[in-house]
Amino acid sequence: DTAVSQTPKYLVTQMGNDKSIKCEQNLGHDTMYWYKQDSKKFLKIMFSYNNKELIINETVPNRFSPKSPDKAHLNLHINSLELGDSAVYFCASSQEGPSYNEQFFGPGTRLTVL
């Protein structure tokens, strides 16, 4: 049973398009996250939601919009894709926020913008 799942696993698209990545966790966790991992492997947090409410919004372009329909799902919609958006995007979840609690990562979505 997959604890944190993401779809799609790979996404190849043209510049200017709009795309979405979906994430679901079946762990009953309260908090979910989106991370971006670039080609140099830096893992940078983008957003964090706790019980469907946004609690962290790093300096991410407003072309990126997270949506949490319920606490088990956190989707990421990206408008007007740019070349620099190419990266691996990881969803993660934890119980009661990141401090003192393990974050469980999804398998990642490799986004390639051409």
Added chain:
Amino acid sequence: GENVEQHPSTLSVQEGDSAVIKCTYSDSASNYFPWYKQELGKRPQLIIDIRSNVGEKKDQRIAVTLNKTAKHFSLHITETQPEDSAVYFCAADYSSASKIIFGSGTRLSIRP
């Protein structure tokens, strides 16, 4: 500011030898220090963590040490094996911001 520095960026050790990865953090209020392992093409997974009320924690071949005064923490892997080859990330929590900050990663290669 929020910063976790990690060294070295790459590390190659002979199978059976030990590997040490070091990190420093900037927020004196940090209390939670996890270490994640990411194999090629896979997701990061927690391998060990330490909280500020202890100075050392060990789990089989891996151990972490924490020096809160110096704001340093380290990962030690003994008797390295080929399956230890991966990218390792340290992290520290920033409770005031409800997030953890990751170091830049160390690519560990085990030579046969």
